[in-house]
Amino acid sequence: MIRRFTLLLVAVVAVAFGVTSGAASAQRGPDRIDLVSQTTFVSEAEVSIAVRLPNLQPGRHMQIRVFRPINEPERILDTITNPPTENPEIANFVIEDLSEIAVGSGDLFMITLPDDEVGEMLRRSPGAIPVRIDLTDEDQAIHDTLVTFVIAEDTTLSARIDLGFVADAQSPLARRADSIELDPADAVDRVADAVNNAPAPVLISFAPETLTALADPTTDGGQLALDRIRRLLDGHLIPLSPWVSIDEEAWRLTGDPERLIQLFAQGREVTEKLLGRTPMPIARIDADTTADTVAFLRSVGLTGGVVEPSQIDDVALTQADRRPIEVLDANGITVPVLVVDRAFEASLIGEDPELIAQHRFTELMFEAKTVSTDRGILLDLSTVDRVPLVLLIDLFETTDRLGLTSVDDLLARPPARDDTGSVLRVELLATPPSSTDLAASDLRLRLAEAVLDSYAAMLAPAEGLLAPLRDILTAAMSDELDADSRRIFADVIFDVVADVTAQxxxxxxxxxxxxxxxxxxxxxxxxxxxxxxxxxxxxxxxxxxxxxxxxxxxxxxxxxxxxxxxxxxxxxxxxxxxxxxxxxxxxxxxxxxxxxxxxxxxxxLGLTVSLVSLAVLLTWWLRTILRVRRSRRAATVSSTPSADDGNPAVSVNEESTS
Incomplete structure (x- = not known):
């Protein structure tokens, strides 16, 4: 049965300009219903719902139907997407002649459900009570429908669902091959956008290389910007990160893990020195990360991570049900990770942020009743729609079942379990590395590093001259650069060393x-x-x-x-x-x-050789002289001409021969 009331009996009308939120007060065309505010929980007071009808057309009516409570999160979602059409069990009435009182833009209608007629029925059973509001014309044609809920809460205990937050505040690579290119104001704005009005501690991603560039004396206003960033990050979490943003998987495949270890060590050192903060052992893990790279990240101190839904298979994602997932490395050791809830972020997008906030709040309230352990929803403040999020968080203050916390707290919660009750352990789904040309770049960078080390040995201890060159060499590993850019960075090292040594x-x-x-x-x-x-x-x-x-x-x-x-x-x-x-x-x-x-x-040696030679020569001379003398003393035989009688001309002593 439809009960018809005059507008003055059941609705208070106010012409309100600037009363609603920015999103709700935007002009969206005629024949729309926008939720402005409402009673969230049924209590002893009357239930009120404030709506706005932008550019209301003449001859419009408003029908309000209130249905029996529901408790299942799936039915709540189905009711939102498919508004109920059955006969309402609690209330069904129509507000007529809207055009007589409000025509034009900026009109706010406060609908109050008569407590003396429906209040007792609202309080009878706990659950989410659907309220359907239709904007109709004289022919009963529906021009727009709004479905919201008022909650009759029970007092039984339930698990808790908390929101945690990450954000990206990274600036582009500042260190170029021949200069530092950084706008300090832009670097500050990126951090401010990530943390301003943050409802809880946020895990802020940024490259420590930006801090180094700001601290460089050649950067005008860098120190002031560094001080502002330090204040902005107070109370928030700084993740484990290399000095410059890199593709860890691609560089690991080059076979030079020591270079990566040094890069993470440099990132930690710069963060501690310039911010006075120790990074959390948590990191956002790239989409191409394999089990081998997870093992490497563990070796540099990683104890927890943040991943995208595409890195976990659908079955495991469903089983995880907003709990930490244990990810396996190549050695069979696990690291807990949280998945950024992109689906929940998408559910916050829409034209009516107040209504969206009420829907998500109702869903989470009754989801908390159905789970046995605390859950967490991780949102990215860099991508989420902040307007409905703020409205949703405002509603969190009305209950202790929903709240806010930090990423490290979510990671410390009990891990997800599979259908058998065992801890869910999975390997990440890895896409191919985004950088496939690093082998040649790595060889050139290794050569440049060897040249720089030799140059450093020449100049030691002049570290002040070497630091900019080492920064150039390290910056060449950035995932923002291609192979040609890396070659230019390496050539700077060769040119500087060649110019000095040539002198x-x-x-x-x-x-x-x-x-x-x-x-x-x-x-x-x-x-x-x-x-x-x-x-x-x-x-x-x-x-x-x-x-x-x-x-x-x-x-x-x-x-x-x-x-x-x-x-x-x-x-x-x-x-x-x-x-x-x-x-x-x-x-x-x-x-x-x-x-x-x-x-x-x-x-x-020459003198010895000369003396020996002289001795040999003297010996030869002496032997030659002696040999000549012996020859002269020997008997000689003189041959003379023969006598006529033919006897030899030799005189022979006969006596001596007898």
């Missing part, structure tokens, strides 16, 4: 004559750079020896540097000494040259 010159002298076997050979090296450099001077020669060794560690001051190298001549005559100047580790060749040396002194 070291060995001054070659004319031929040096040595009058003794040992001497100190003068050497001159010019350092054209405006800084001192530690170098190694290496000497080699085939005919010279170096009593103090072939390497000499010296410091080249700016300008001309003269020093002596002790040498020892192996032989007399001409010799060439080759000189090479390198970095202390020998990896960088700075300059080289040679020195010609003539030795007029006879060395000990």
């Amino acid at each position: 070291v010159e060995l001054i070659e002298s004319s031929r040096i004559t040595l009058a003794s076997q040992t001497a100190a050979l003068p050497v001159a090296i010019h350092n054209g750079a405006n800084l001192a450099m530690n170098v190694t001077v290496k000497t080699t020669s085939e005919k010279l020896r170096f009593p103090d060794g072939e390497e000499l560690q010296i410091t080249l001051e700016p300008g001309l540097n003269e020093f002596e190298i002790p040498i020892e001549a192996v032989t007399s005559g001409d010799a060439r000494m080759f000189i090479t100047v390198t970095s202390p580790d020998g990896h960088l060749d700075l300059t080289d040259g040679s020195v010609n040396v003539r030795s007029t002194a006879i060395s000990g």
Whole structure:
């Protein structure tokens, strides 16, 4: 049965400008019903519902129907999407002649349900009581429908559902190849947008590299911005993060985990130094993260994470039911993660934020009654519609079943369980790495790093000159850069080192004559750079020896540097000494040259060789003389011409022969 009342008996009408929220007061065209406010819980007072009818047209009526309570969250959602059409059990009445009192924009209607007629029925049974309001015309055609709920609450205990929050306040990469490009005001605004009016502690994502850029003396207004960011982040959570935003999975695949470990260590160090805060061991995990990378993240201190719904399979997501999920790493060890509830965020989008807030509040109230353990809903303040969220949080203050908390508290709650009651353990669903060209970039960056390490050994302890170069090298790993950009960053290192080392010159002298076997050979090296450099001077020669060794560690001051190298001549005559100047580790060749040396002194070995040669010569001479003399003393036979009688001309002593 439909009961008809005059408007003055059941509705108080007020012409209100600027009374409603910004979203509700927006002009959305005629024949609409917007919820402004309402009684949330049934009590001893009358139930009132304030609605707004923008641009109300003549001849419109309003029908209000109140249905029996429901308790199941699924039925509540179904009632919202499919307004009930059956006969109402509690109330059914019509407000006529709306146009006689309110025509135009900005009209607010306060509908009060008669307590003497329906109040007792509203209080009879606990549950969510659907109230359907239709805007109709004289032909009973429905132009718009609004469904809301008033709650008859019971006093039995229930679990609790809390909202937790994350937000993204990252600025673009500030460190460029040849400068720092950062707007300090923009960096502050990003953090302010993330935390302003935040209802609870928020896990704020940002790159510590931004802090380094703000602290750089060349950044105008950087220190002031850094102070403001420090104040804005007070009371909020800072996640574990590398110094610059990177694709951990892609860089891990290059086989250089030490570089990643250093990057996370640098991020922690900068955060502690510039913010005076220790990061939480919680991180937002990239979509391409595999079990191997989860293991790596654990090695740098990760104890909890935040993931997107696409990283968890649908079955596990349903079983989790807004509880932490244990994610497996490559070693079978688990890390709890929370899933950003994108579906809940989507449910907050709509044209009537007040009505949306009432719907979500009612759903959560009765969901809390159906679960056995506390639940958590993680929302991203960077993407969620703040207007209905604020209205929803205002409603939270009316009950102790719903509340707000921090991400670390949600992670500490009992984990999700599967259908068998066992703890739910899953591997993340990983997309292919977004960066597929890092192998070549990694090789070039490794070479640049080796060059920079050699350069650092030359300049130590001049760390102030090296810090900007190390920042450039580290910034080259940013996921904002492509392969060509990384090459440009690495080339900066090569160019700087080449420019400095090219200013070291060995001054070659004319031929040096040595009058003794040992001497100190003068050497001159010019350092054209405006800084001192530690170098190694290496000497080699085939005919010279170096009593103090072939390497000499010296410091080249700016300008001309003269020093002596002790040498020892192996032989007399001409010799060439080759000189090479390198970095202390020998990896960088700075300059080289040679020195010609003539030795007029006879060395000990030369003297020995000469004496031996002389002895051999004298012996040969002596033996030759003796041999000649023996030849002269030997018997000689003289041959003379024969006599006519044919007897030899030899005189023979006969007596001696008898």
